Amino acid sequence: MTHRKPRTSQVGRRAARLGMLVVACTAGIATTASTAGATSSASTVTRDVGIAMDEAHAKATPRNRFDYDDEFAIRELGTRIGVGARNRAVARSVGCSLDNPCRSVALSFQVVTTNGDLTHVNATNTSRAVNDHCEGCQTFAGAYQFIVSTPxxxxxxxxxxxxxxxxxxxxxxxxxxxEAIHVVKARADSLAAEVVTLLQQAMAAAPRGANVSRLSSFTPTVTLRRHID
Known part of the structure; x- marks a missing residue:
């Protein structure tokens, strides 16, 4: 359980405003990315707010029966009051047949680091796999988001x-x-587990610094958000 110092009403109001700003900015980035219809990544950092967005997007068609896309992004956002992180993987297989099936795979790995006792993290991690008039097609989307949070x-x-x-x-x-989709999924899961272990080791070895209050600090964490479709 995380224990934090009581905050003043002024700090609470400021954090709430920053939280709404994070949501709004993240939504804006997401809208831009979806209209582009391609792999995209973006990172924005202000004095108080950090925003990261990453996406992998694969689309297989009769003209391009095998499509694969991956994203592996590292976002070190530092000390911020508000953080918005969005990660998405989208795979589509369209219009292929049983005789000539399609295969579409999209994998997005997003590593976000942030620090500070007052940090509010708004993280979303989604995936979507769609077979559109594509009988017998293989379609897989996997989104893996790693949130490293330290005081x-x-x-x-x-x-x-x-x-x-x-x-x-x-x-x-x-x-x-x-390989079969279930094998690809297992290999992606194995890689994600290695990323978590590596980040945990890195965080454990990091110097704490003399200015960290034992009363206000929280336990450092590495959180894996996994969504597959």
């Missing part, structure tokens, strides 16, 4: 980023895979 200053080390880059390359290798 003290935290940045990913060079070695941690190198390990994350290695995992990103392994995610990209799934593009060449023609």
């Amino acid at each position: 003290y200053s935290f940045t990913l080390s060079h070695s941690t980023r190198s390990e994350l880059a290695r995992l990103e390359r392994r995610l990209g290798e799934l593009e060449r895979s023609r």
